[in-house]
Amino acid sequence: MLTAFRWALRIFTALIVLSVLAVGVGYWFLTRSIPDYNASYKVAGITKPVEIIRNANDxxxxxxxxxxxxxxxxGFAQAQDRLWQMTLLRRTAEGRLSEIFGPKTLKIDSLMRRLxxxxxAAASFSVQDQQTKTALTAYARGVNAWIDIVNRDALGRGAPEFFLFSNKIATWQPSDSLAILKLMQLKLTGAMQREILRARASLILPPARxxxxxPDDPMKPVAALPDYASLFPGVKKNYAEVKFPTSPLSPVQAPAFAGASNAWAAAPNRAAAGGSLLANDPHLDFTAPSLWYLARLQLTEGGVIGATIPGMPLVLLGRSKDLGWGLTTTYLDDQDVHIEKINPDNPRQYLTPQGWKDFRTQRSIVRIKGQAPVTLTLRWTENGPVLPGSDFDLASITPAGHVxxxxxxxLTDKDTTMTAMIRLMKAHDIAQGIKAGSLFVAPAQNLMLADKHGIAMQMIGWIPKRDPNNDTQGRMxxxxxxPRDRWDGHFPYSDDPSFxxxxxxxxxxxxxKIVDRPFPLNITFHWGDTQRIQRWLTLMKDHQVQTRESFIEAQLDTxxxxxxxxxxxxxxxxxxxxxxxxxxxPKAMRQEALKMLAEWNGDxxxxxxxxxxxAAWMLFLQKRLISDELGPLAKDFARPDPVFIERVFRNTDGAAAWCDIVQSTKKETCTDIARISLDDALLYLKNRYGTDMKNWRWGDAHQAAQDNPVLGKVPILHYFVNLRQSISGGDNTLNRGETSASGPDPFLDVHGPGYRGVYDFADPDSSVFIISTGESGHPLSRHYDDLGELWRRGEYIPMSLDPALARAGAVGITHLTPTGAKPKG
Incomplete structure (x- = not known):
C-alpha cells in the first residue's frame, strides 16, 4: 500500500513538474513575439538611418x-505591434478567412469575393500619385522587414495567434494597404442594408407605417452653429465656397453600427486662448486591440501625429504644426440595390436598356480549412456585382427570375482616396486640406479642419448621380x-457641401443633417443622428468662448x-x-421607478x-410597439428609435396606431403600452439585478465590450484577452456607448469612440489624444490595455511634436540602419 502511494505521489509530482515546464515553455514561446523596443536592426529598403522612439505610452x-x-x-512599427491584426484585415479583404477558420467564415469570404x-484595390494602385505610390511601397517594405526578422530570429511567429491559426505570413504588398482602405469603406456604410430593410417593411406595412x-430626419440642417439671441451672429450656410453577417470578423455592419462620429471646431475669435480648436472622436465597433494605433511621423513637410489604422501608411486623424483634421461619417446614400431580370431563354443573360446582355462571370475557389474547396461563380452586371439571395435576406425582396x-x-478601380489622405497629411492650411479632399472617393465623410487662422467643414467623397425621376430615390x-434607375457617374466636388x-x-x-436640398443632391434621407446634436447645441450655448477643456467636456458628456x-x-x-x-x-415597483425617473436629469x-x-423601459417599449405588426421582422428594429417613439406618442400622422395590439380585442392606448412595457422592464431587471432597484447600476449592464475577435472566443483564453469596463454614456449621448440591443446582454456597449483627440492651436503641444486599449496587439504585453483605463476615466495623453518630449521617459528607441551601414546602439 505504501509503495503504491509513493508511486502515485511520484507520478503526481512528475505531472505537476511537466505541467509547469509546459506552461513555462509555452509562455517563453509566446513572449518571444513581444518586440524589443531598444533593439537595433540592419535592414534593406531604407537609404539612411531611422529612429523609432517609443514614448512613455508606447x-x-x-x-x-x-x-x-x-x-x-x-510599417515596421505597426508590424511589431499589430502584425496579426494587419494580416487578419488583409485576409478579410481578400476573402481568405476560411483558410484558417474553416466553414464558419465562408459567408464572409463569399461576399468579399463577389464585391x-x-x-x-490592386488595380487602383496605378491611379495614385507618385508620392502615394512611394509611401505604399516603402510601407510594405517596412512590414516585410519585420516579418523577415521574426522568421530569422524565431521571434514567436510574430504574434501568439499565428501559432493557432496560420502557418505562414505572406509578404506585404502595396495593394494590401489599399485593400484595407476598401474594407473601411465597407465598414462605414449601411445604405444597402437600410434599403433592403425598407423594402421588406414595405411588403407588410402600409406606407404611413x-x-x-x-422616418425621414425631421430636423433642420445643422453644421455651423446657428444664431442664439445675442450670444453670437447667425450662421452663413454656403455650399459652393470651394469650387449583413454577425461574426466579429465581418466588415459588414448592421445599419445602426455603420459608422458614427463627433467633430467640432472653434475659430480663434471663439477660443479663449485665441487659437483654433478642433475635437474629433470617431465611433466604430470595439475590439481588442483597438482598430486605432497612435503614431507620429516626421515628414519633410513637417511632423504629423494622431490616429492611424494598422495596415495603412496614414495619419488618418490628427494634426501637424499648421493644420488639424478630423472626420465624421456623412451617411451619404452611396449604395443602390438593383433587381436584374434574367433572360428566361438564356440564364447567362440579364436585361439592359439596350436589350439582353451576358453577365460578366468568373470562377473563384475558396479554400476551407478541414473541408473541400468551394467554387463560386461570380457575376457582374453593368450596375455592379450580383449578390446571392441568401445575403442580407435579398431573396425575400427578389422576384422569381431575377437577381x-x-x-x-x-466599387471602382479609379479610387484615389489614399492619395487624398496622403496629401491631407502634408497640407499646411484649410485651402490645401479642402483641395486634397477633391480626390477622396469613399466612404463619404465630413472633413473638419482647423488651422491657425480659421475653421472649415467640407464633405468629401463621390455623390452618386441619380436621375431626378428615379423610382424610389435610392430608398428601395x-x-x-x-435608365432612370441607373447611376450616371457622380456629381462634381463643387456640389459637396462646404462651410x-x-x-x-x-x-x-x-x-x-447638414443640408436641406432636394433629391438627387439631398445627400441622404437617413442622417445618422437626430439626438446628439441637440445636446451639443446646448453645450455650445453655455460658453461664449471655448477652451480645450470645454471641448473635452463635450466629448465626455453623458x-x-x-x-x-x-x-x-x-x-x-x-x-x-x-x-x-x-x-x-409590480405597481409599487412602477411607482418607485417613476419617482426616480421624475427626479433624474438624464445623465x-x-x-x-x-x-x-x-434603457430597459425603452427597449421593452420598442418591442411592445412593433412585435405584433412586424412578426419576425421585429428583430431588425429592436433598437429603440427616438424619432419613431416620439411619432407614436405624439400621434404624428396617426402613428399612435402602433399602440394597439393587433391580436387583442381590446383597443390599447399608448398609456397602456407605456405602463405594460415599464412593468416588463422592471421584472426583467429584478430577476437579473435583485429586488432593490436603488442598488442597480447602469455600469453593471453597460460595459464596454472590447473583445479580441479571435482569441476572445476561445474558452479560458477569453478571460485574458477580452477587456470589459463599466462605462457611462448610452446610445444617444455625445460620449456614445451604443448598446447591442439584442442577445443575452442587450445593454453591452459594443460601439463607440475608440479614439479621441482635441487639438489646440493656441498651444499645439497641449493637444491631447487617447485610444480605448493600448498600442500593442499582444495580450501578454503591458501595452495591450494600458491606455484603456485612462480612456474609461475620460483622461487623455499629451500630443506633442516636440522630439525632446518624445524622448523623455521613452520605453525604448529602435534604430534602423540600411544594410551596409554601421548600426547604432
Whole structure:
C-alpha cells in the first residue's frame, strides 16, 4: 500500500513538474513575439538611418531623413505591434478567412469575393500619385522587414495567434494597404442594408407605417452653429465656397453600427486662448486591440501625429504644426440595390436598356480549412456585382427570375482616396486640406479642419448621380434595366457641401443633417443622428468662448437629450398616479421607478440606477410597439428609435396606431403600452439585478465590450484577452456607448469612440489624444490595455511634436540602419 502511494505521489509530482515546464515553455514561446523596443536592426529598403522612439505610452515617434524611410519605419512599427491584426484585415479583404477558420467564415469570404474589393484595390494602385505610390511601397517594405526578422530570429511567429491559426505570413504588398482602405469603406456604410430593410417593411406595412418606422430626419440642417439671441451672429450656410453577417470578423455592419462620429471646431475669435480648436472622436465597433494605433511621423513637410489604422501608411486623424483634421461619417446614400431580370431563354443573360446582355462571370475557389474547396461563380452586371439571395435576406425582396446587383461608389478601380489622405497629411492650411479632399472617393465623410487662422467643414467623397425621376430615390431597390434607375457617374466636388469660417465661429457635426436640398443632391434621407446634436447645441450655448477643456467636456458628456425629451412624453399619464401600492407589488415597483425617473436629469452615469431603468423601459417599449405588426421582422428594429417613439406618442400622422395590439380585442392606448412595457422592464431587471432597484447600476449592464475577435472566443483564453469596463454614456449621448440591443446582454456597449483627440492651436503641444486599449496587439504585453483605463476615466495623453518630449521617459528607441551601414546602439 505504501509503495503504491509513493508511486502515485511520484507520478503526481512528475505531472505537476511537466505541467509547469509546459506552461513555462509555452509562455517563453509566446513572449518571444513581444518586440524589443531598444533593439537595433540592419535592414534593406531604407537609404539612411531611422529612429523609432517609443514614448512613455508606447506611441512611436518616427524620425528619418526622407518620407519613404519614415513610411518604411511606420510599417515596421505597426508590424511589431499589430502584425496579426494587419494580416487578419488583409485576409478579410481578400476573402481568405476560411483558410484558417474553416466553414464558419465562408459567408464572409463569399461576399468579399463577389464585391471583388481586393482586385479593385490592386488595380487602383496605378491611379495614385507618385508620392502615394512611394509611401505604399516603402510601407510594405517596412512590414516585410519585420516579418523577415521574426522568421530569422524565431521571434514567436510574430504574434501568439499565428501559432493557432496560420502557418505562414505572406509578404506585404502595396495593394494590401489599399485593400484595407476598401474594407473601411465597407465598414462605414449601411445604405444597402437600410434599403433592403425598407423594402421588406414595405411588403407588410402600409406606407404611413413604414414612414413611422423609418422616418425621414425631421430636423433642420445643422453644421455651423446657428444664431442664439445675442450670444453670437447667425450662421452663413454656403455650399459652393470651394469650387449583413454577425461574426466579429465581418466588415459588414448592421445599419445602426455603420459608422458614427463627433467633430467640432472653434475659430480663434471663439477660443479663449485665441487659437483654433478642433475635437474629433470617431465611433466604430470595439475590439481588442483597438482598430486605432497612435503614431507620429516626421515628414519633410513637417511632423504629423494622431490616429492611424494598422495596415495603412496614414495619419488618418490628427494634426501637424499648421493644420488639424478630423472626420465624421456623412451617411451619404452611396449604395443602390438593383433587381436584374434574367433572360428566361438564356440564364447567362440579364436585361439592359439596350436589350439582353451576358453577365460578366468568373470562377473563384475558396479554400476551407478541414473541408473541400468551394467554387463560386461570380457575376457582374453593368450596375455592379450580383449578390446571392441568401445575403442580407435579398431573396425575400427578389422576384422569381431575377437577381440583385449592387451599385456602390467604392466599387471602382479609379479610387484615389489614399492619395487624398496622403496629401491631407502634408497640407499646411484649410485651402490645401479642402483641395486634397477633391480626390477622396469613399466612404463619404465630413472633413473638419482647423488651422491657425480659421475653421472649415467640407464633405468629401463621390455623390452618386441619380436621375431626378428615379423610382424610389435610392430608398428601395429598383429595376436594373430602366435608365432612370441607373447611376450616371457622380456629381462634381463643387456640389459637396462646404462651410468655411462661419460668422458664428463654431462648426460641429454628430452625423446630423447638414443640408436641406432636394433629391438627387439631398445627400441622404437617413442622417445618422437626430439626438446628439441637440445636446451639443446646448453645450455650445453655455460658453461664449471655448477652451480645450470645454471641448473635452463635450466629448465626455453623458447627459441624454433623448431621455430628457422622451420621458415626459411617454410617462405623462403615469407620473404620481393613484395611492401608494403595497410594497413588493409590480405597481409599487412602477411607482418607485417613476419617482426616480421624475427626479433624474438624464445623465447616463455608470453608477446610477436610473439609466438602466430608462434603457430597459425603452427597449421593452420598442418591442411592445412593433412585435405584433412586424412578426419576425421585429428583430431588425429592436433598437429603440427616438424619432419613431416620439411619432407614436405624439400621434404624428396617426402613428399612435402602433399602440394597439393587433391580436387583442381590446383597443390599447399608448398609456397602456407605456405602463405594460415599464412593468416588463422592471421584472426583467429584478430577476437579473435583485429586488432593490436603488442598488442597480447602469455600469453593471453597460460595459464596454472590447473583445479580441479571435482569441476572445476561445474558452479560458477569453478571460485574458477580452477587456470589459463599466462605462457611462448610452446610445444617444455625445460620449456614445451604443448598446447591442439584442442577445443575452442587450445593454453591452459594443460601439463607440475608440479614439479621441482635441487639438489646440493656441498651444499645439497641449493637444491631447487617447485610444480605448493600448498600442500593442499582444495580450501578454503591458501595452495591450494600458491606455484603456485612462480612456474609461475620460483622461487623455499629451500630443506633442516636440522630439525632446518624445524622448523623455521613452520605453525604448529602435534604430534602423540600411544594410551596409554601421548600426547604432
Amino acid at each position: 506611441v512611436p515617434h518616427i524620425f528619418g531623413k526622407d518620407d519613404a524611410d519614415v513610411f518604411y519605419a511606420l 471583388d474589393l481586393y482586385n479593385l 413604414v414612414k413611422d418606422l423609418m 440583385a446587383s449592387l451599385s456602390w461608389t467604392a 431597390p429598383t429595376p436594373g434595366w430602366l 468655411i469660417n462661419p460668422a458664428s465661429g463654431i462648426l460641429g457635426n454628430t452625423n446630423n 447627459v441624454s437629450f433623448t431621455a430628457r425629451a422622451l420621458l415626459p412624453l411617454i410617462a405623462k399619464n403615469l407620473w404620481y398616479q393613484g395611492e401608494d401600492a403595497p410594497p413588493g407589488t 447616463m452615469n455608470e453608477h446610477m440606477p436610473e439609466p438602466l431603468i430608462y
